[in-house]
Amino acid sequence: GDSVTQMEGxxxxxxxxxxxxxxxxxxxxxxxxxxxxxxPGEGLQLLLxxxxxxxxxxxxxxxxxxRKETTSFHLEKGSVQVSDSAVYFCALTLNTGGFxxxxxxxxxxxxxx
Amino acid sequence: KAGVTQTPxxxxxxxxxxxxxxxxxxxxxxxxSWYQQTPGQGLQFLFEYFSETQRNKGNFPGRFSGRQFSNSxxxxxxxxxxxxxxxxxxxASSLIGQVQETQYFGPGTRLxxx
Numbered sequence: 001g002d003s004v005t006q007m008e009g010x011x012x013x014x015x016x017x018x019x020x021x022x023x024x025x026x027x028x029x030x031x032x033x034x035x036x037x038x039x040p041g042e043g044l045q046l047l048l049x050x051x052x053x054x055x056x057x058x059x060x061x062x063x064x065x066x067r068k069e070t071t072s073f074h075l076e077k078g079s080v081q082v083s084d085s086a087v088y089f090c091a092l093t094l095n096t097g098g099f100x101x102x103x104x105x106x107x108x109x110x111x112x113x
Numbered sequence: 114k115a116g117v118t119q120t121p122x123x124x125x126x127x128x129x130x131x132x133x134x135x136x137x138x139x140x141x142x143x144x145x146s147w148y149q150q151t152p153g154q155g156l157q158f159l160f161e162y163f164s165e166t167q168r169n170k171g172n173f174p175g176r177f178s179g180r181q182f183s184n185s186x187x188x189x190x191x192x193x194x195x196x197x198x199x200x201x202x203x204x205a206s207s208l209i210g211q212v213q214e215t216q217y218f219g220p221g222t223r224l225x226x227x
Contacts, residue, residue, distance in 0.1 A: 098168025
């Protein structure tokens, strides 16, 4: 069935370190891919998205590229800040006669000053 | 523009009871989706509504149901509550529910079943 697998956390980094959170998916059809973020005490919100193969989504210094050949959508940031501490969710949305979104398990990121 | 609102924010129920949760989407949005978030299972898709019609449903028992009104507001109902139904229930809206659209999430309703 359709699924999203992302690396388990928590991930702990020092400020200015490089971040990669891996995400791979299996899907019937052609999904759109998303990264959502949940900051402490806040609701889930979109970080970035890509809707077709080779598209790169970017926002707030984060980037992810839709790789159809490897069914991946890895999240990267060159230099993390303490304010990036949050839970990150990789997700795909499909049209299966209706709209359906499948989320990964989430990866908690802690950034130390 | 106001965001997605959900009421109530917190609920405590006992096993066997039923509960109704409400969601008001962003003005102009016609697609509403519901999700259950638990520490063990993560975020799981419950169902999606568009123009008062359920278009898709996740893998949940029939005790979970929902509906959408003509103003796009949505409710979900859980009957015969079980302990395992304790969770954060999130509602999200989008313009017309197309695959490439961003979903906007509400703050959630936290349900505790005793």
